[in-house]
Amino acid sequence: MASSTSSDLTLSVNGEKYTLTVDHRTTLLDALRERLDLTGTKKGCDQGQCGACTVLVDGRRSVACLQLAVAAEGHEITTVEGVADGDRLHPVQQAFLDLDGFQCGYCTPGQICSAVAVIEEHAAGWPSAATADLRPEAGPPPLTPEEIRERMSGNLCRCGAYVSIVQAVARAAEANGAAAWGSSATTAPMTSPARSRCSTATRTPASWAAARTWST
């Protein structure tokens, strides 16, 4: 059992592999910003309360400030620097630009990563606290402003740019075909496409003794 309180690890961020040595207590957020110089991901509260540090882990939005870097090894991380397709902005980015979905911009990288995932979660049929009929047969609810507000509620904006943020998310979702979801409900996949794209299963240890352990 390793008793050292630091480890060498390889993080896979935006399709690139980075090898670094970290203290086991280092968060993914600090590793990204301070070690890998990927400063697009912002630190607001550092307590999981504001969403400024939102990144995608295997396609799922997570707060990087409450994720340990060591626990992120083996997972595919996407930050705001990685959501565009080369020079082509992601539809969410484009919509934030077109509709002024920001003022100072500090919360924006987190809003964008969160919105990218919100659109996928909705397309996968995930309900929210604003969804009236939870039965899977009812299908994904229309992505109303109320639904968007609830789903984006983990991302705070001190500038209060919420009105245009909601509009931007709605437009990007439409571009992704969300308008059709209300009608073709029951054919929507019920599991997250994000999770199925990655191969976490192959890394699941066969025996419990194989659980990853770190000294802190």
Added chain:
Amino acid sequence: MLDGDPDARFLGGGTNLVDLMKTGVERPARLVDVRELPLNRVESAPDGGLRIGATVTNSDLAAHPEVRRRYPVLAQAVLAGASGQLRNMATVGGNLLQRTRCGYFTDVDSPCNKRVPGSGCPALTGEHHNHAILGASGHCVATHPSDMGVALTALDARVSYETADGPGELPIADLYLPVGETPHRETALPQGALITAVTLPPAPTAANSRYRKVRERASYAFAIGSVAAALDLRDGVVHDVRLAFGAVASRPWRAFAAERVLTGAPAGADTFAAAADAELTAARPLPRNGYKVTLMRNLVVAVLSELAEEAAR
């Protein structure tokens, strides 16, 4: 798996543990990552219930078709908690064992019987507007913050765990210990036990169920009071009912006294209010959280009335 090391901790999503490590409330010497363990399935149980693996994320639980269809109160409770990001990270096991949000507990410079046994409880005379009204003691008046746990309590969930000596199981009603003089001892789990699953028995009553949470902003905040309820009416009479309260006690609070009043009684606002009162006579509010008694009474009547309406449809 913790090798008997009292300073080792299981790491689930880390959304509570990492937070507490930053403030110094938790200082584990070793972390064991449970998220990679093969405990992330939701499966049918032999008795027709549902077995939920301990590392299933809150998001996957709330999105699961069987949970939404057969136990809507559970899906609603999970969706009422935290944010999309946090629910993607948080696990079922970690959610049950998350610590209180009492501000004195999270501030290591302050005394707190739960964090440092015997050091005192500043909440008794200090900030306690969101503290317990039921089942507390003069040693600690903190609440358990989980929404999910309230629904699991209403549903009579069983908690499975594994220790070096083999597996074990606890009804969720016995998972959390009474506060008494030992608020630092929170659960009946053996030292070092790994929660492996939570099993829901079949509950036809749960088909008509709901979770209602009151908080200080529209979304993304802890409850100041919540109700998980399931109601089965036959000819306007309560045939079966499940009722649990959140944010009022050191654990999700099963309202057995209220259930006794309700069972066999005609559905209606009067019955519902009498049931709420039967439970809340045991309430011992603090100087600045008496509002919770009224809040819970109104919440019980509102939620049961809605369910009665649904049942009549």
